[in-house]
Amino acid sequence: MSVRTLEIDGKAVTGVAGQSIFSVAWDNGIHIPRLCHVGGVSDVGACRLCMVEVEGQRKLVAACMTPVEEGMVIRTNTEQLLAHRRLIVELLFAERNHICAVCVVNGACELQDLAASLGIDHVRLRYRFPTLSVDTSHERFGLDHNRCVLCSRCIRVCDEVEGAHTWDFSGRGVNSLLISDLGEAWGESESCTSCGKCVQVCPTGALFAKGKMVSEMRKDRRFLKYIVTAREKHEWVR
Amino acid sequence: MPVVTKPDVPAVKDNRERFLERAMSRHHYSGDALIEVLHTAQELYGFLTPALLKTIARKLRLPPSRVLGVATFYHFFSLEPKGEHSMIVCTGTACYVAGAQGLMRVLEHRCAKAGSTSPDGKMSVQAARCIGSCGLAPAVIYDGKILPRLTPDQLNAELDRIGVK
Numbered sequence: 001m002s003v004r005t006l007e008i009d010g011k012a013v014t015g016v017a018g019q020s021i022f023s024v025a026w027d028n029g030i031h032i033p034r035l036c037h038v039g040g041v042s043d044v045g046a047c048r049l050c051m052v053e054v055e056g057q058r059k060l061v062a063a064c065m066t067p068v069e070e071g072m073v074i075r076t077n078t079e080q081l082l083a084h085r086r087l088i089v090e091l092l093f094a095e096r097n098h099i100c101a102v103c104v105v106n107g108a109c110e111l112q113d114l115a116a117s118l119g120i121d122h123v124r125l126r127y128r129f130p131t132l133s134v135d136t137s138h139e140r141f142g143l144d145h146n147r148c149v150l151c152s153r154c155i156r157v158c159d160e161v162e163g164a165h166t167w168d169f170s171g172r173g174v175n176s177l178l179i180s181d182l183g184e185a186w187g188e189s190e191s192c193t194s195c196g197k198c199v200q201v202c203p204t205g206a207l208f209a210k211g212k213m214v215s216e217m218r219k220d221r222r223f224l225k226y227i228v229t230a231r232e233k234h235e236w237v238r
Numbered sequence: 239m240p241v242v243t244k245p246d247v248p249a250v251k252d253n254r255e256r257f258l259e260r261a262m263s264r265h266h267y268s269g270d271a272l273i274e275v276l277h278t279a280q281e282l283y284g285f286l287t288p289a290l291l292k293t294i295a296r297k298l299r300l301p302p303s304r305v306l307g308v309a310t311f312y313h314f315f316s317l318e319p320k321g322e323h324s325m326i327v328c329t330g331t332a333c334y335v336a337g338a339q340g341l342m343r344v345l346e347h348r349c350a351k352a353g354s355t356s357p358d359g360k361m362s363v364q365a366a367r368c369i370g371s372c373g374l375a376p377a378v379i380y381d382g383k384i385l386p387r388l389t390p391d392q393l394n395a396e397l398d399r400i401g402v403k
Contacts, residue, residue, distance in 0.1 A: 159301075168303035170310040181302045182288050182295075191301065 006072040015068040022050050022063035025076060032076050033085060033114055035092075036151040037064045038201050038221065040228040041160045046152055049085055049114070052076045060084070086118050094125040095174070096132065097146040103205040104217040110203035111149060128174075137187030140210055141199050143178065148206035150176050154198035161227060166192040178206075197224070254282040262297050269300045272308055276315055285316040313353075321355040321362035323400060326379040330368030336375040340390045348394075348402055360402055 002017045008025050015024035020043065025032050035047040045065040052063045055073035063076070075081070092098075092111060100106045132145035150169070155178075159165040166189050170179045180189040199207040200219050208217055222238075230236050261278040265271030275298065279290055286309055295305040309315045325345060329338050342352065345363045349356040352365040371377050374386035378393065385396065 165301035166303060168301065168307040170307050172311050179303055179306060182291055182306050191303075 004068045004070050004072075006068055006070070006074065008074045009076055018067050020064050021052060021061070021066050021068055021072075021074060024068050025063065025074075030076060032063050033117070034064065035110060035114070035149060035203050036153060038153050038157070038224065040224040041153070041156040041201075044152055044156070046150070047088070049088055051081060051084060053078055053081065082118065085114075086120055089115050089118060089120055090123045090125055092149050093120075093123050094127050096128070096130060096148065098204070099146075102214055103147060104208045104212045104214060105205040105219065106215040108215075108218050109205060132177075135186050136210065137185035138192070138194070138210075139187060140194060141186070141196065142208050142210055143186055144206050144208065145177060146206075147204045148178055149204055150178070151203060153201040153203065154178070154207060157197045157201045157224070161224065162193060162195050162197050164191045164193050164195075167198060200224070257282055258294075262294075267298055269298045272298060272300060272305065273312075276305075276309055280315055285319050287317075318355055319359065322360050323381050324362040324364065324379075325349070326364045326366050326369070327352070328367075328369045328371070328375070328377045328379075329365045330372065330375075332372035332375040333368075333377055336387075337389075338376045341376055341378060341388055341393050344390050344393050344397075348397055356402070358403070360400070361397075 003014050004017055004019075005012065005014050006024070007013070008021070008028065008030055011028060011030070013024055013028045015027070022032055022034070022037060022043075032050045032052065034050045036045070037043055037047075037050065043064040045062040048062060050063040051060040053075040054061055054066075055075075060081070063074075089111070093115070098111065100109070100112055103109065106112070134145070135143040152169070155165075155167040155169070158167050166180050168179055169176045170183060171177055180186045181191055186192065196209070199209060200221055200223065202208075202219070205217065226236070226238060258275070258279055262271070262275055265274060272294070275294055276286065279286060279294060283290060291305050291309060292302060294300075295302040298305075309317065327333075327338055327342050327345065329342070342365065345361075346352075349361040350363045352363050355362045366379075369377060369379065369384075371384060371386070374384060376388055378385045378388050380396070385392075388396075
């Protein structure tokens with residue numbers, strides 16, 4: 001296990017070869033914003049919120065997808081990066097129908113928190129207002145496409161941790177849509193085990209538990225670390 | 239017990255299932271061959287039905303959601319039956335300037351939107367970026383044959399001739 005020393009936001013830090021910039025920063029108390037990363041499953045670099053500047057590189061890199069290297073000098077909070085992040089979050093808001101006032105996770109939503117921390121009080125882009133459906137066919141959970149940010153956390157947790165691969169994306173680009181099995185209603189999915197992992201990792205209120213009113217739902221992701229540690233290290237620690 | 243009459247069975251034997259099976263076995267039923275297998279299925283059946291996708295998913299040992307995901311990602315694959323005839327409107331720059339939008343409006347009005355088939359199954363409408371015949375702009379490809387320098391009136395006449403209501 002070889003060690004890499006580098007600098008993040010002026011702080012000298014060390015990481016292990018192969019570790020991502022994101023996880024080294026996180027270990028050292030530097031919290032880079034993210035929506036698609038969730039500890040315990042693989043990274044895809046879908047949300048682009050964790051983009052950072054690396055000295056000597058012309059392009060910005062996604063911190064969750066870039067392994068640390070010896071002598072890297074990284075900045076995570078420049079004016080330019082903040083402007084990019086603001087724009088990305090605004091694009092997410094404009095893309096679908098995010099109405100916090102009627103959302104189950106209002107007050108505990110990662111998208112909402114992100115917007116608040118970036119100081120977004122209005123969206124400069126025109127909203128698309130797409131017509132999207134809500135699937136409440138499942139006995140215990142619901143899926144509201146209006147609130148989905150296409151981070152693919154649910155797809156990865158279902159595939160890698162639960163092993164069912166019930167979810168996937170259909171279509172492409174702006175027409176991407178989360179589907180279960182062959183596009184049938186969630187409640188009729190043969191592969192779904194109703195474990196609820198996808199619901200807990202969803203950063204917004206797109207996947208929710210039924211029977212919750214506005215602002216009532218709180219998501220708990222600690223189970224993921226517990227399961228992954230148990231599986232990989234055979235240690236059952238809470 | 240009610241008498242169930244069998245639908246008319248075509249005299250020609252349907253070999254498509256066998257061909258599809260052969261395509262999958264050629265790739266050793268590997269999940270990596272999904273796109274090739276979907277290609278073969280689309281060529282054999284003309285479009286992909288949920289039953290077909292289900293069979294492919296099972297045989298290639300893939301999750302059904304991934305199979306549908308791939309089938310909907312690529313425009314080449316169609317989940318709906320193709321119409322009896324097809325019209326591809328070129329919407330490249332030259333055709334656009336020469337009035338492709340007007341042709342598209344006619345087709346949208348009388349047949350279907352780009353990328354879909356008319357309700358009576360008569361006509362499939364598609365839009366292409368550039369067909370490389372800018373000298374013939376605006377151009378439409380009707381069943382593989384090019385209709386050059388088309389006006390909305392000519393297109394209407396052509397649709398009348400084909401028998402589109």
